[in-house]
Amino acid sequence: MSHTTATANTTVDLTKIKPYGDTLNDGMVQTSFTLPVPDGDEAWEAARQLAKKMGLEEPNVVYHKDLGIGYTYVIVYGKCQHTVDYTQIHVTKVESTVMDRVECIQYMKDHFTRPIVVVGASTGTDAHTVGIDAIMNMKGFHGHFGLERFHDPLQPGTGMIAVNMGSQVPNEELIAKAIELNADAILVSQTVTQKDVHIINLTNMIELCEAEGIRDKMLLLCGGPRISHELAQELGFDAGFGPETYAEHVASYILQELVERKRA
């Protein structure tokens, strides 16, 4: 192999990127799935043909297993033929600078003369509290303290007041609590997404907020493992937070957005 070829291979053409296995542009992809047919030569061939339709050249069924009811699980490797123009990518993101907890507390001292009230819940039929607890509760998650701890203990009545209503809270109750406390922001957590139940529930939340006339008075945020900022905005929320979100991300957004909207 000549020296010039070796250098050429390390240059990424950002207008045409594809997966990397061990050589630039080899397109290597691993995928696994189940086909509703019995394990055997025909099933493996079906998996290969399907992989080709997915754009995977030279598909290789590296493992297959009978799942007990005449269905077959396969692991397939193949070379992806498609490319993406990285230079033309646009992603909707929450536009705020992430500040840590201490910086958030300082920011509140610098910009606000009142406490910031945040009310949150896992709503509808959703019984999962892991998400809302991770963001709101004192303890937080993975060493990131929750919103309950976003205040200076030496200065009571300042900083953030975080009210976590728990799980299976009807949207109506969450809104009533937010009105009662004159909240600055409402956090809605959704974990169960089977049959898009979260979309139905989140849409209902927005409709109720509009009916109550609070849609423009409070920041509406939603979060969960399958929530993206883009989805949240589509549904009418101000922001959405997906996996790997900690309290500081949520707090930074709320504080900067309140300042931006001159609600300091």
Added chain:
Amino acid sequence: MTSKLNLDQKVIDSARAHAKNIAESMQEFINEHTTVSTERTVVRLLGIDGVDDVERPLPNVLVDAIKDAGGLPRGVAYWIGNAIIRTGKTPQEIADAVATGELDITKLDPVTVEEARAAIEPYVEESLAKIRKQTAKRNEYLATIGEGKRPYLYVIVATGNIFEDVNQAEAAARQGADIIAVIRTTAQSLLDYVPYGATTEGFGGTYATQENFRIMRERLDRVGEEIGRYIRLCNYSSGLCMPEIAAMGALERLDVMLNDAIYGILFRDINMQRTIVDQFFSRVIIGYCDIIFNSGEDNYLTTDDAIEAAHTVLASQMLNEQFAVLANIKPEQMGLGHAFEMDPETEDGFLLELAQAQMAREIFPRASLKYMPPTKFMTGNIFRGHIQDALFNLIAVWTGQSLQLLGMLTEAIHTPHLHDRMLSIENAKYVFNNARHIGDEVEYKKGGIIQTRAQEVLVKADALLAEVEKDGLFATIEAGKFAAIKRPFEGGKGLEGVCVRDEMYFNPFIEKMLGGAK
């Protein structure tokens, strides 16, 4: 068994004594109260089933009619017994007549308690015979086709559609699962009635109905016969209808039921008086028909920290054990729960998990311990998740856990796909087989990390139980000492369904089942 952890038996005895006193003090409260769900359970056990013209379950229609007339404190057994004598109808015919408005059950001439008792006696006996027949059928299966080795491989199906669930369950059984749990639709615990008939719509799970239980039981029996291994069925005797679902489980031969004395209070915000009364009847039923109950201590660790709150898990296991003793449940039926939920970034976290699991085994030597997989620290990295599950499986086989709820590599992403379950079963089978006798071979270093950790957790659990005994269980829950969740005595859901029994109250099933009626 000699203690590998060098646990101080005196501390274990002390903790258990505190738990016993706490449970017994609650029993006084239980014996003075009844609830709408407890009474609906009596109705169901008397063979009353079906719905009225607006789809309301007849047990609700009947109990609500009695409650609205102020008759709940006397208990439905009296009112039905009275109605049998005055109308000559069967319990089912009585319920039908109440539903159509043809009969006002509390307005009939009253008979004596003894007469009412005698009138329903044949229906009580018939119901108990039905349940005993199911228990005998299970024993027959275990004696003929046998069962899998412990730890049992325990998996969940949750499609929302019972007819899809049976296919997933069959696949799981054929792949090696020993226990199939049909997880319930997400809001069912808060429904104050049990839906009727086969259901095909649910969110994150499938409705627990008697017909759904029957459909799944039938399929698992058929598959079990074919593969030569009895497949156990699990569902949830929890939420507002806790004892009713236990009764359905007894009638349809469920083998395992989630049932925790305080879980509903903490995690579903169900009123504590309601839950404490309901859990008693559900446990009496479970005890009577050899169902293994699963307690829910693992849930504490999803809201609280698994390392810091480990002693609350042990304290709660002790409480669940003593509540079970009062309901006449054998140690082998006690599926006391705990979980592998420590932050995987913790140095020596595996040793701490091992200490906790070994400790549970030693303190509850005959219990059918239920071990729950990592959930809280599972991520979209399915490959690491699969390793977390493998470590969890290693501890289970090492410390002799009984019911192993298998972890899914996709735990953080979705309810399991067909092949997720296969990979998970394969993982467990590999680890269990490959390390089968590791527990017999390995001892722990005296005064080392594992022994020291277990001893510390035990001492803290004993101290917590001493405190609970002093303050009372209700006050402890009000103060938020379990799972860091506070619940008020008069708060939560279902309080309006609780009442004090009057002097004529009787519940024939509790009496006979506790007596072990044959």
